[in-house]
Amino acid sequence: MVHGFQATLRRIAPQLIILAVVLLLNFLVFPDFFKIEFQNDRLFGNLVDVFNRGAPTALLCIGMTLVIATKGIDLSVGAVMAIAGATAADLVVSGYGWGTALIGAISVGLMCGLWNGVLVAFLRIQPIVATLVLMVAGRGIAQLITEGTILTFLNEGLIHLGAGTVLGIPTPILIWIGLGAIVTLGVRRTALGMLVEAIGINEASSRVAGINSRVLLVSVYLVSGFCAAIAGVIVAADIKGADANNAGLWLELDAILAVVIGGNSLLGGRFSITASLIGALIIQSVNSVILLSGLPPEFNLVIKALIIIAILVIQSPTVKHALYILRASAESEALEPARAAQLTPPKETAQ
């Protein structure tokens, strides 16, 4: 297991370094950044805020990582958040308890995931188009549920999910870390992770090897819908109301960005949920540094863009190939020359 831990650490090292750099920037513009206080039975501090405010993106990127690993994408998660939030609000307003509201929201999220999954896995519609349908229609559905208003509620239990604390730690932090851990263990301690990767890398080969790719594809969209539903409930609980128009707006793009910053290829295959979660924290830290520096928020997008470009350059095939050649030439010293020749991909096939 030590070996596995080391491999994980090597995988997420770039993301950890980027996160450390951005957190350091936070510290430079605001020296009290790392100060954490315990007041009114609750942890306070800017670092706590980063973890707390980053919860929706973090939750979304758990499911999004799996979807992207299958070579897919889920554009509907922002809209599903709105639907789930509206469902939960509607249920507590109608007098049901917060447990029922949560289960209702999750059920709706799973239904959305099932819809996406069936479109992708059975009707073979391209994921970007298939999920675009719900991205557009989803907000309409949410508006139908809230009947066009911002549906506010005062249910303590539900509000606790978004604004409350457990043992002094804000609930959203516990939820995203907990869910992240459960899903990571769930895919890595079973064969699910490897099979999902196999589908993403080569679905035809996977099918011939006897993998049930359809069921797996539907499953990853179900997980994505589930995560979006939880994120939707947290956002609604945080503002004590369901806003069909703005809840989760553009968050699907942040989630995709978190997955990409996490070093996961949009072409599918190898994935790391942990790295995506760190990616989500990086995005939130960038938001934080802009806020704390007193710079106008317009800069947020530009700086975000700079970070993405930096990461994409590191990930680009050209740079990767150069790194690969470096590594291969280092390895080839240990191997016999003929083997080294085998390791170097032929130029002609590279085009």
Add this chain to the structure above:
Amino acid sequence: MTEGTRPVLSCTGISKFFPGAIALDEVDLTLYSGEVHALLGENGAGKSTLIKCITGAYRRDAGTIHLQGQAVSPTSTKESQALGIGTVYQEVNLLPNLTVAENLFLGRQPTRFGLVSYSRMQTETARILKDYGLAINPAEPLSSYSVAVQQVVAIARAVELSGKVLILDEPTASLDREEVELLFSVINKLKARGLAIVFITHFLDQVFEISDRATVLRNGRVVGTRELAQASQTDIIHLMLGRQLESRIQERAPAKSGKPLLELNNFGRKGTVDPFNLTIHEGEVVGLAGLLGSGRTETANLIFGVVPADQGEAKLRGKTISLANPRQAVGHRFGLCPEDRKTEGIVGDLSVRENIILALQARQGWFRPLARAKVNELAEAYVKTLDIRLASLDMPIRFLSGGNQQKALLARWLATNPDFLILDEPTRGIDVGAHAEIIALIERLREKGMALLVASSELEELVAYSTRVIVLKDRRQVDELTGGQISTGNIVKAIAAETNREVA
């Protein structure tokens, strides 16, 4: 007419190596002025590699090319074009949205005061195309004409640019009979103009119709060059499919087949494979022989459910079973090593270890992961028994050579302990050493009582390991050879006999 004159193009000792495989092994090719020279061979024989080496798309690793006595070494297709070697591919690579004239003159438009002179371009185009027997409007977009006409325009462009050697890579693949006639009349005109023409195709009838000589490649080597006036179709098929291993069959002990394992009755799919009956017994190797496009791969895929059958029934040990998808086939302890290793076999970015256990894990279901120790034990055992050469089990499988990838795929299925293994072109594109090992493995598996179905274009190989050979032609079974009947000669006869019957 072709004898005695000086060759236009002569290639000697062309070799090309790919990692782990020899694509071309000292290939010689000589072209004379005014001849149509067919280049023949099954898929993977090295035809397109040879063409790419001649046109400079690939850099050759050894050998010389002389064009009209001058040693040349083009490093790009553009350079070879300037030297006089033009190529036309099956998929016309012109720009369909431009006009015929623009396509013909692209990159060298006639100008007047620095501006393109469209009128001159169009009159020139009309004049040039008239020589090719085409009276079409040069100002129309190319896409408004049929593929055959586009093909001729592409030829005209290649000839105008080059003018010494013309290489036609499967030009007739998507043409109907009449269009082929048009193309052949153009080829004959160019022949009369003294061009040396290389004609690549899978249609033997067309080869005999238009070509003067034929060179046959197999496994990257020239197995023979023949004057077609003095050769028969059977001779050429013989050359393409080989017959050197003939003597081996006498050494083999007579097959002792076990109980029937899989029975296919009236099994088929419309438009893919005609319904057939086939019974496969334990401990036998059934070979599938036939030319390219005869339905070998389609039959293998049908039995494994990759492309499900739409008629007939399958019985496993007497019980009717469903083979609607590969998962069901895997569940019945079937295995399939597909023809196209890269797109349907390996999962390139997964490690060798993961690739080996993939099918076993898939059959076991995602919820019951194989224990790490068991995975390592399996992977290491197969790496050892199959002699898979690798730096580490953790390396992505796409970095292995073709032969080692194939062995890893075999390991994937052997790990599932199959009763029935389908191998589609198990030795294609792999080096000689691995080739022999895989053939030996097939024998070993048969002796252990496994049932195997092997599709191959290598007849001598089929003869070496098959206990029974099914001959396919035009997607249906035309013959079955057993025991002493199995020889490359008989297989070739079965294929050719059927050809003649159809022509008649």
